[in-house]
Amino acid sequence: MLTIDLAAGLLLYTFVEYAHHRWGGHTTWLRSLRRSHGAHHRDPQEGGVRFTTKLVERAPLVAKLMLLFGAAFALVLPLAHAGVVLAGLLGGYLYSEWFHHRMHHVWPRTAVGRFLWRHHYIHHFVDGHVNYGFTSPLWDIVLFTWRREPSVAVPAHRVPDPDRSVVGIEVRARRARA
Numbered sequence: 001m002l003t004i005d006l007a008a009g010l011l012l013y014t015f016v017e018y019a020h021h022r023w024g025g026h027t028t029w030l031r032s033l034r035r036s037h038g039a040h041h042r043d044p045q046e047g048g049v050r051f052t053t054k055l056v057e058r059a060p061l062v063a064k065l066m067l068l069f070g071a072a073f074a075l076v077l078p079l080a081h082a083g084v085v086l087a088g089l090l091g092g093y094l095y096s097e098w099f100h101h102r103m104h105h106v107w108p109r110t111a112v113g114r115f116l117w118r119h120h121y122i123h124h125f126v127d128g129h130v131n132y133g134f135t136s137p138l139w140d141i142v143l144f145t146w147r148r149e150p151s152v153a154v155p156a157h158r159v160p161d162p163d164r165s166v167v168g169i170e171v172r173a174r175r176a177r178a
């Protein structure tokens with residue numbers, strides 16, 4: 001049962017990830033989130049910020065949201081189960097945050113990685129109204145926002161390593177400044 005609770009928390013996080021990106025990061029009704037996500041779109045490497053720094057900066061907000069989710073789970077589930085679902089949700093958040101950070105700081109090493117990096121780069125560099133999931137295209141498929149391309153062109157100054165191309169990710173040469 002605990003495994004099911006943990007899986008439920010992880011699955012729920014995949015939807016939270018999609019929803020917060022689509023309706024938080026890309027709408028006008030949550031201005032602060034839209035502003036910080038807009039900054040991420042302008043500079044995906046976020047000035048070279050370390051992953052741990054990012055986590056610490058977001059910890060107060062994440063802690064509040066986890067308390068809210070925990071309270072909601074405790075209303076409808078026995079406490080032990082609510083705790084494990086919450087652990088799954090928190091684990092999903094940490095994995096998603098780490099994975100998204102990697103997508104902008106290192107190149108993928110596997111075919112699945114290349115697929116997911118391309119999925120996210122399409123959102124960044126082709127169409128900001130598709131591919132809201134970071135760790136999978138699951139909810140993009142369910143909610144009809146999935147866009148696939150065999151290859152995506154990305155600007156050299158916005159990728160982890162401009163000197164090395166990856167299958168399906170074509171690095172556009174840096175334009176000489178006048």
Ligand SMILES: [Zn+2]
Nearest residue numbers: 044100120124
């Ligand atoms: Zn991104």
Ligand SMILES: [Zn+2]
Nearest residue numbers: 021025037123
């Ligand atoms: Zn976005």
